[in-house]
Amino acid sequence: MQYGVAYYPEHKSDGELDHDMELLTASGINTVRMGEFAWCRMEPEEGKYDFEWLEESVERLGKAGIRSIICTPTACPPAWLVHRHPEMLYVDNRGKKRPFGGRRFYCYNNPVYREYSAKITEEIAKRFGKSPYVSGFQIDNEPAQEASGRCHCPVCRKKFSRWMENKFKTIREYNRRSGNIFWGQDYEDFDQIKPPVNTIEVSAWQDMPVYFENPTLRLEFERFSSRSQIEYQNIQADILHRYTDYPVTTNGTGLATNSIDYYESTKNLDCYGFDYYPGLRDAAVDSFPYAFARGVKAGKPFWVMEFMSGGGHRFGGSGRVQPNPGALKQAVIQSFAHGADMMLHFQFRTFPFGAEQLNYAIVDMDGVPRRRYYEMQDTAKLLTQLAPVERAEFSNQxxxxxxxxxxxxxxxxxxxxxxxxxxxxxxxxxxxxxxxxxxxxxxxxxxxxxxxxxxxxxxxxxxxxxxxxxxxxxxxxxxxxxxxxxxxxxxxxxxxxxxxxxxxxxxxxxxxxxxxxxxxxxxxxxxxxxxxxxxxxxxxxxxxxxxxxxxxxxxxxxxxxxxxxxxxxxxxxxxxxxxxxxxxxxxxxxxxxxxxxxxxAGMAPSPVRAEKNVEVVHRVLDGHDYYYIFNFTAGDTVVKTEVPVYDYLKGCVYENDIPMERNGFVLVKRWRQR
Amino acid sequence: MQYGVAYYPEHKSDGELDHDMELLTASGINTVRMGEFAWCRMEPEEGKYDFEWLEESVERLGKAGIRSIICTPTACPPAWLVHRHPEMLYVDNRGKKRPFGGRRFYCYNNPVYREYSAKITEEIAKRFGKSPYVSGFQIDNEPAQEASGRCHCPVCRKKFSRWMENKFKTIREYNRRSGNIFWGQDYEDFDQIKPPVNTIEVSAWQDMPVYFENPTLRLEFERFSSRSQIEYQNIQADILHRYTDYPVTTNGTGLATNSIDYYESTKNLDCYGFDYYPGLRDAAVDSFPYAFARGVKAGKPFWVMEFMSGGGHRFGGSGRVQPNPGALKQAVIQSFAHGADMMLHFQFRTFPFGAEQLNYAIVDMDGVPRRRYYEMQDTAKLLTQLAPVERAEFSNQxxxxxxxxxxxxxxxxxxxxxxxxxxxxxxxxxxxxxxxxxxxxxxxxxxxxxxxxxxxxxxxxxxxxxxxxxxxxxxxxxxxxxxxxxxxxxxxxxxxxxxxxxxxxxxxxxxxxxxxxxxxxxxxxxxxxxxxxxxxxxxxxxxxxxxxxxxxxxxxxxxxxxxxxxxxxxxxxxxxxxxxxxxxxxxxxxxxxxxxxxxxAGMAPSPVRAEKNVEVVHRVLDGHDYYYIFNFTAGDTVVKTEVPVYDYLKGCVYENDIPMERNGFVLVKRWRQR
Amino acid sequence: MQYGVAYYPEHKSDGELDHDMELLTASGINTVRMGEFAWCRMEPEEGKYDFEWLEESVERLGKAGIRSIICTPTACPPAWLVHRHPEMLYVDNRGKKRPFGGRRFYCYNNPVYREYSAKITEEIAKRFGKSPYVSGFQIDNEPAQEASGRCHCPVCRKKFSRWMENKFKTIREYNRRSGNIFWGQDYEDFDQIKPPVNTIEVSAWQDMPVYFENPTLRLEFERFSSRSQIEYQNIQADILHRYTDYPVTTNGTGLATNSIDYYESTKNLDCYGFDYYPGLRDAAVDSFPYAFARGVKAGKPFWVMEFMSGGGHRFGGSGRVQPNPGALKQAVIQSFAHGADMMLHFQFRTFPFGAEQLNYAIVDMDGVPRRRYYEMQDTAKLLTQLAPVERAEFSNQxxxxxxxxxxxxxxxxxxxxxxxxxxxxxxxxxxxxxxxxxxxxxxxxxxxxxxxxxxxxxxxxxxxxxxxxxxxxxxxxxxxxxxxxxxxxxxxxxxxxxxxxxxxxxxxxxxxxxxxxxxxxxxxxxxxxxxxxxxxxxxxxxxxxxxxxxxxxxxxxxxxxxxxxxxxxxxxxxxxxxxxxxxxxxxxxxxxxxxxxxxxAGMAPSPVRAEKNVEVVHRVLDGHDYYYIFNFTAGDTVVKTEVPVYDYLKGCVYENDIPMERNGFVLVKRWRQR
Known part of the structure; x- marks a missing residue:
């Protein structure tokens, strides 16, 4: 499995960079993701590019055996671009422009922004597409996150009218099929149609309850907005695919945002990537997102682009609790058991500045490696031991x-x-x-x-x-x-x-x-x-x-x-x-x-007994049954098995009882006497 | 009593209409309300009227003995009108125009909108004012509902200044009487006065708490807004009265909205009409709104223009529970006992489309009559049996x-x-x-x-x-x-x-x-x-x-x-x-x-014993005392009487105990030995 | 101690004024605060001043031994000024102008408003600066209250860019120190910088959570806004100081608003003044605000410009409960014990009109003196008895x-x-x-x-x-x-x-x-x-x-x-x-x-035993230890002392037990046998 962290060399002084590179290379990880918000460093002035800082880090890591995922930086357009083209700003459902100063403040349908996005993507593709130190590309960052998935700007408005016309052909047909006669809302032509006043994004404030709107119109706007974002993403995907054979994806927000249809959005991507921040303190990690992820591209391995790294301060209000000792490792192995092909902690070292300052990471702000670093190191080692069973299959009925x-x-x-x-x-x-x-x-x-x-x-x-x-x-x-x-x-x-x-x-x-x-x-x-x-x-x-x-x-x-x-x-x-x-x-x-x-239906349950807070994941390799067992109870426990099983890592056999530590995991193979 | 439903023939294909008409005529009801949101069908283009579809339904029902209440459609101005006259849109207390796409998005003071409203009303009055199949008219729909009772548009602003001038004559007098000196707010002239920033409408978002405003100004704005809406309503009432002798009213929202003074608003109407949606599952129906309704026009019978019809999906968020079996019937008889002269369920058949799609009705979306339909049928029959006591009087002290x-x-x-x-x-x-x-x-x-x-x-x-x-x-x-x-x-x-x-x-x-x-x-x-x-x-x-x-x-x-x-x-x-x-x-x-x-005060309590969840309503007819008894307890019960009473429907006499079923009702007459 | 009330002669007819003056002079208080919202009476037309009404009241009170605190009225600009200069209105964090009709709707950075404020202040200073009946001046009213401490108008925006430039000199330096590289937000020049979208004022509605912003920028905006308000205040302070030797201050909102740095803001003021509205019904009055107040100007006595006066109706939503009998007196003595040099109840008599109508006061709307008036009278007497110990010192370690x-x-x-x-x-x-x-x-x-x-x-x-x-x-x-x-x-x-x-x-x-x-x-x-x-x-x-x-x-x-x-x-x-x-x-x-x-640390606890809801305040006068004891428990109680103490008011000695009534207080002196 590709295992590692997100890292931001553009934030660092030379001394800091040296310090971090040393820790990174000593940690045993094999992957680092970089570049996602660095447009203003990649292109400090319009048309003047500077990638040296990034190339240097890629090379340095690469030579130490760590490959890089390179991100396009389009979630954060630079100040010069916003200043020259304020029409590219996102307009929310109250008609307000998102200001520069956060992120995701652009309209995905804006043609000017699409053009600039294509240009920076092409530059990146050219420089990193063939690099032996690279292993893939990420487009943008968390599309639709922060209620940015339902733009209402004039460009979107016009395009939505055309979308409706294209779908329903005549306004008469649209009026009929949508039941516009309810509340007497027959339109005269498609240009009268506006995006509905509200979005169903949770974090956007609602003027009028969404159920006041015509539900046919509303659902079309969901589809239109999802489709528009996919279009935007695919402009970048197409460019990248032209220059590279490495996998290209983006990092969706999984089941959290839901304003993009991921089944649609991944058609032109090489795998499904998503971010996941489950609680790791006395909590079972929900594996439904993994099962969903595996299903997005019909069973293809998926990538977890961002994953929990710890607790402490937090981007957003109150802090976040720390994982139990062992929980980080357990969670990584769990994702592996469910078919993840990549797992990157967000992030390597705590930011001292910016909106996410002090936010938890693998290494604290002072750069001293502590328990989370060492647990990551252990995990990396463990994943190496598990490599032989990586290609095991799922056989769910x-x-x-x-x-x-x-x-x-x-x-x-x-x-x-x-x-x-x-x-x-x-x-x-x-x-x-x-x-x-x-x-x-x-x-x-x-x-x-x-x-x-x-x-x-x-x-x-x-x-x-x-x-x-x-x-x-x-x-x-x-x-x-x-x-x-x-x-x-x-x-x-x-x-x-x-x-x-x-x-x-x-x-x-x-x-x-x-x-x-x-x-x-x-x-x-x-x-x-x-x-x-x-x-x-x-x-x-x-x-x-x-x-x-x-x-x-x-x-x-x-x-x-x-x-x-x-x-x-x-x-x-x-x-x-x-x-x-x-x-x-x-x-x-x-x-x-x-x-x-x-x-x-003639199905048999797992012979290794799952129950509440004890998860069992069944995989099959070369005709042998493997069971990953995860103890999410708040203490040590014993898991029952109905058949003798062999502990893949410890090399022992369990006849009936499998003893498990708090936050522990075991991989067993069904034991067959030959 | 006039008893029936709201119905929307403009939503229907010919086949659906035939099916519904059959059910309607078989149900025993005598009244159907139609037309309230159908402006875009009545006048599909400016000045081109089409009422055939409505006339046809009125006639079809009329021939089957069901008379129609015809509504003016002004709650929902058509797209062509809004498109040509965007200045007629309602402006809320944050200065935002209500967009087309919901309902009640017009300003009641706007002169252009008043003119268009008068024209469509006159067309309706001309066509239906003398029809033998009609029994009354409803103006608009739920005035002031959905926080539409406090418009802040430029027309309202100017008119409010004139209202203030007219009332207080000199700005000096206004400053004095309102205590504008508090917070140093003496005005120089009436044109400086603006409607207060906020409304006290519950569903409108508040910029600034209402108590920050001068209370004299605020109360005048309440009166002004109430009066302006009454003016708007009366433009229609006057036109209708010119063409018809049938009663003309509107459907207020009773005690729910309260931004119109109903004592004032009904002066030029023939009766007080209102909408009422009480819970009917294990709940006593509050009769205070009926007593209030009876008092609005000093004892005149009132109309319940919309009333519960069931449960299931709902316009607005989560669904709504179903009535207990019998509760619908009980509630209708209760309104009759309290002096209702009309009771219309909202509505006959569930809408498949539009903002209120799936919302509960008497008949489900599939048009199959089920328990609510049969209960309505029973109720209609029962009302016929009760007709002889309809003219009984109230003699409350x-x-x-x-x-x-x-x-x-x-x-x-x-x-x-x-x-x-x-x-x-x-x-x-x-x-x-x-x-x-x-x-x-x-x-x-x-x-x-x-x-x-x-x-x-x-x-x-x-x-x-x-x-x-x-x-x-x-x-x-x-x-x-x-x-x-x-x-x-x-x-x-x-x-x-x-x-x-x-x-x-x-x-x-x-x-x-x-x-x-x-x-x-x-x-x-x-x-x-x-x-x-x-x-x-x-x-x-x-x-x-x-x-x-x-x-x-x-x-x-x-x-x-x-x-x-x-x-x-x-x-x-x-x-x-x-x-x-x-x-x-x-x-x-x-x-x-x-x-x-x-x-x-020398008053005697009812000899039939009321108590919590057992309601007793006393009426007097030809010198005889009648008592309606309603069992709102969650089970069967026995009601005590101090005098022998005679069951009007069953024909038996109760000496002490009146047995009652869950959600049951009994009408008894005081028994006098002759 | 200066003890009294706020009073509003500009609200009164001649008869009411006579009535109130009689009550005021009979009450035993020595201070009245006047004028804070009366700009439209002081300058009814631009440049035409009228102070007679105020001078008359000042004189009348003065001759009866009551001295006046005179306020500048700048919290409430008059209608004529707002009408001629709407650009002076406050702009909130959503870009909305505060309308005329409340208070604090001005921008403290607006140069036009600063000019007008200076002029009215100078007029006041000239007329009252040397009056023998005056004892001090209050600038404006509750700066930054009602979320008015973070203006976002164009003037503020430009000035903030200059503030940033002045502080960081080059944009490169600002980008570096603030970590603008995070989310790729390097600016090209200082003019691109806008005040952050949100404020952290509690009552202002937030578009975007505050933690989305760059924390360096955000903190600078806090400092800039605080500093701007202090600048505004000091324009007035400087003018007043030119004309008077009496103390000049303002009434901050203490620990409640916190958008002005009081350590900074009081440097050019003669003392720290603040408003305090603690609950007085079965509640301990928190003395932390007093200790804070004493520390603002390094131990100098402070002024409580507004203080609770009772219960009943309330400015703002639901009413407020009445103080226990005795609680008002107890609270005043407590402030005295903690070093207050002034304590003014807000206010003398309930307003019949305006946004604060019906709000509690010492005397009700009908002008009849009742228990709160008599308790104030008692308190005034008591303060006279305590005058000899007023100059006792604090010796906290x-x-x-x-x-x-x-x-x-x-x-x-x-x-x-x-x-x-x-x-x-x-x-x-x-x-x-x-x-x-x-x-x-x-x-x-x-x-x-x-x-x-x-x-x-x-x-x-x-x-x-x-x-x-x-x-x-x-x-x-x-x-x-x-x-x-x-x-x-x-x-x-x-x-x-x-x-x-x-x-x-x-x-x-x-x-x-x-x-x-x-x-x-x-x-x-x-x-x-x-x-x-x-x-x-x-x-x-x-x-x-x-x-x-x-x-x-x-x-x-x-x-x-x-x-x-x-x-x-x-x-x-x-x-x-x-x-x-x-x-x-x-x-x-x-x-x-x-x-x-x-x-x-070698410190000894008070020999008079404090505990939860029994507060003991230690003062030292001429080498003697004094202890104020306050009973905030819900009943009578007995306080233990480890040394014999002498009751300063009653003249008795307590060996071990000090009996105290509910809401009572005792001043004891450590008893030394000579």
């Missing part, structure tokens, strides 16, 4: 499906805000499967479903006819499908279906949705779940789709006026089964339901 | 007085925010009276007081000399008056009285206010109440007016340094009694006090 | 050091927001010392340290090399220094030190900071404190600086992975001791630590 249209639509019109969040809910399904011993993939609606025995489909709010057909075929051909409440409610125009719900799928599931409501604390009721071997009671949660129809009732209400009503169903359809979960269930009931379906 | 000046003044300068809300407090008095068996009216300061034995006057913060005199006469002539803390503190200029409080009334009450303070959790003390037959202890609440004077002390403090101080008083004055309640009391003590005063 | 750079820097980049507030934390140290019997001074970094045996230095986040040297000398010469976490982290450019922390002081303390993190509820651990005679356990809090080094460990962690790590240290250095407190401690442990250090 269950998948959780996610989609940006459904995600955006549920943000535009929430159903149980803030408790129900689409991606969190998908993550919950993923986690409960894992705790029951079933690793799963996280895949897009466009993925190949045929290799999965169980497909979990949380809140597929928006479906196309083609997707409905894809689900139908999946079940017909023998798959087990579990869909939840809020399935197939709207079409791709973000307009509700006027057929009975789940639209286009009532025969597949054998159910019709008879009545819906959100479930809050005040209207919770009891559900009884009857599975093959178990009976479980649970409260309902989040939402309720009361079900009619001919399917078998796995779950029914047992209290209040809903008593007797079906809420979880199973239907045989073709060679498969289609289940509908009309509400959210408690942890135990959800576990029983998911595990029951896995067993029904 | 107690009244609660409310006033917009006091309400606005207490919002401008709150005393115990957010706990003390003027209208909520009036509602509390109303409710406790009802729970003790005394129905009361809710009336304006201009109402005829002479027919009431007991007058409750909550927080009459602003009084005129004339109103003080009216209260004085009421008591002199034998009435019992209960005023509360914060009585007669300010004059009509929103300026404090410099006489001892309650200003102008110290002799009537026999008290003087000696010291005041808010009561929070941290400074609560104990009060002892001594009435004729009962002794009660209670905590104090909200506010405290410590009383001096010669009145009889009904209540005194028993703890801390306030020990012994009078806080509830009674004074004989003329033939009547004037009581002053210096603080808020707990439920029991307040009930004892109010019931005691009712008894002292 | 401990001091708490505070500084604006550290304060601002911790607001710009908070560490544990909102729990950790710099000034509150200093106040906590002060309070715990007092409860252990040690009065302390609160002093600036520029104060003379040599007279203190113990110096407490909370979170000296920013230090200069010179200040580091000053601390070093203090300890070398025998002082005991207690510094806390976050000491010497940054230099005066608000840039982090790259030496090991506490930078420049590791040898003095014998420690190095090894690891830092915030302490929240979730990562708290246990600390054990070993002092000479006591062992104490405590949780940690706020922040953690884990310590390495050779110092003696007074405190070590006892739990989790920090177990055994040093967190409180003591080091002998020269003749003194330097202690480092790496975390916050609980009340008891902090008390033990502070008391232990006091004892080690």
């Amino acid at each position: 269950a998948a959780v499906c996610v989609d940006y249209d459904s995600h955006w639509a549920l943000r535009i019109k929430p159903v149980n805000d803030p408790d129900f969040q689409y991606l969190d809910y998908a993550g919950r399904m993923y986690r409960i499967l894992a705790e029951r011993g079933y690793n799963s993939d996280v895949i897009s609606y466009d993925a190949d479903f045929s290799k999965y025995k169980l497909l979990v489909l949380p809140a597929a709010f928006i479906t196309s006819g083609a997707f409905q057909m894809k689900l139908r075929r999946y079940v017909e051909n023998g798959g087990i499908l579990l869909a939840t409440f809020l399935t197939s409610v709207k079409n791709k125009d973000n307009v509700g279906y006027t057929e009975t719900l789940p639209a286009g799928l009532t025969d597949v599931f054998g159910v019709s949705v008879e009545e819906v409501e959100p479930i809050f604390a005040g209207n919770q009721n009891q559900v009884h779940l009857t599975l093959k071997d178990t009976e479980t009671d649970s409260g309902d949660g989040m939402w309720c789709d009361l079900l009619g129809g001919t399917a078998e009732a796995l779950g029914t209400y047992t209290s209040d006026y809903k008593k007797g009503a079906m809420i979880v169903s199973k239907n045989s359809f073709g060679k498969g089964k289609a289940c509908y979960l009309g509400t959210d269930l408690g942890e135990r009931a959800m576990g029983e339901l998911l595990a029951g379906l896995c067993r029904e | 107690a009244a609660v007085c409310v006033d917009y000046d006091s309400h606005w003044a207490l919002r401008i300068k709150p005393v115990n925010d957010p706990d003390f809300q003027y209208l909520d407090y009036a509602g509390r008095m109303y409710r406790i009276l009802a729970e003790r068996g005394y129905n009361s009216d809710v009336i304006s300061y201009d109402a005829d007081f002479s027919k009431y034995k007991l007058l409750v006057l909550p927080a009459a913060f602003i009084t005129s000399g004339a109103f003080q005199m009216k209260l004085r006469r009421y008591v002199e002539n034998g009435g019992i008056l209960l005023a509360t803390f914060l009585t007669s503190v300010k004059n009509k200029d929103n300026v404090g009285y410099t006489e001892t409080l309650p200003a102008g009334l110290t002799d009537v009450f026999g008290v003087s206010v000696e010291e005041v303070e808010p009561i929070f959790a941290g400074n609560q003390n104990q009060v002892h109440l001594t009435l004729k037959d009962t002794e009660t202890d209670s905590g104090d609440g909200m506010w405290c007016d410590l009383l001096g004077g010669t009145a009889e002390a009904l209540g005194t403090y028993t703890s801390d340094y306030k020990k012994g101080a009078m806080i509830v008083s009674k004074n004989s004055f003329g033939k009547g009694k004037a009581c002053y309640l210096g603080t808020d009391l707990g439920e029991r003590a307040m009930g004892e006090l109010l019931a005691g005063l009712c008894r002292e | 401990a001091a708490v050091c505070v500084d604006y750079d550290s304060h601002w820097a911790l607001r710009i980049k908070p560490v544990n927001d909102p729990d950790f507030q710099y000034l509150d934390y200093a106040g906590r140290m002060y309070r715990i010392l007092a409860e252990r019997g040690y009065n302390s001074d609160v002093i600036s970094y520029d104060a003379d340290f040599s007279k203190y045996k113990l110096l407490v230095l909370p979170a000296a986040f920013i230090t200069s090399g010179a200040f580091q040297m000053k601390l070093r000398r203090y300890v070398e010469n025998g002082g005991i220094l207690l510094a806390t976490f976050l000491t010497s982290v940054k230099n005066k450019d608000n840039v982090g030190y790259t030496e090991t922390l506490p930078a420049g002081l590791t040898d003095v303390f014998g420690v190095s900071v090894e690891e830092v993190e915030p302490i929240f509820a979730g990562n708290q651990n246990q600390v054990h404190l070993t002092l000479k005679d006591t062992e104490t356990d405590s949780g940690d809090g706020m922040w953690c600086d884990l310590l390495g080094g050779t110092a003696e460990a007074l405190g070590t962690y006892t739990s989790d992975y920090k177990k055994g790590a040093m967190i409180v240290s003591k080091n002998s250095f020269g003749k003194g001791k330097a202690c480092y407190l790496g975390t916050d401690l609980g009340e008891r442990a902090m008390g033990e630590l502070l008391a232990g250090l006091c004892r080690e």
